[in-house]
C-alpha cells in the first residue's frame with residue numbers, strides 16, 4: 001500500500017507531544033489538525049478513518065448522549081477535537097464520533113485513544 005505522505009511536517013509526534021494518540025487499524029496515530037498522522041520511518045503518513053462496521057456514517061437521531069448539552073454547536077473552538085471520517089468532519093466526544101445533523105448528533109462509532 002502506497003503512503004500518502006504529509007509534506008513539510010516539522011512537528012515531531014511523540015507520546016507527550018500534546019496530540020491525542022488513537023488506535024487505528026492495528027497501529028497508533030496522532031490526531032493532528034483533524035487528520036490522523038502516522039509516524040512511518042522518516043516521514044508522516046496521512047490516514048483517514050474509513051467508513052466501516054466500527055465507524056458507520058448512519059443518521060442516528062436516537063443517539064442520546066449526555067456528554068454535552070442539547071444546545072451545544074460543534075465547530076471550530078467548541079472544545080471537541082475535529083476528526084476527518086470518510087469525507088466529512090466529525091467531533092470526538094467522550095471517546096466516540098459525533099456528526100452534527102439537523103437538531104441532533106449522529107453517532108459514528110468509537111475511537112480508542114492509546
Ligand SMILES: [Zn+2]
Pocket residue numbers: 011012013014017018019030032
Ligand atoms: Zn504531535
Ligand SMILES: [Zn+2]
Pocket residue numbers: 024025027028029036038047048
Ligand atoms: Zn492510521
Ligand SMILES: [Zn+2]
Pocket residue numbers: 009011013030032037044
Ligand atoms: Zn502531525
Ligand SMILES: [Zn+2]
Pocket residue numbers: 058059060061101102104105106
Ligand atoms: Zn442525523
Ligand SMILES: [Zn+2]
Pocket residue numbers: 063064065066067093096098105107
Ligand atoms: Zn454521543
Ligand SMILES: [Zn+2]
Pocket residue numbers: 072073074075078079080091
Ligand atoms: Zn463540540
Ligand SMILES: [Zn+2]
Pocket residue numbers: 056057085088089090097098099108
Ligand atoms: Zn462521521
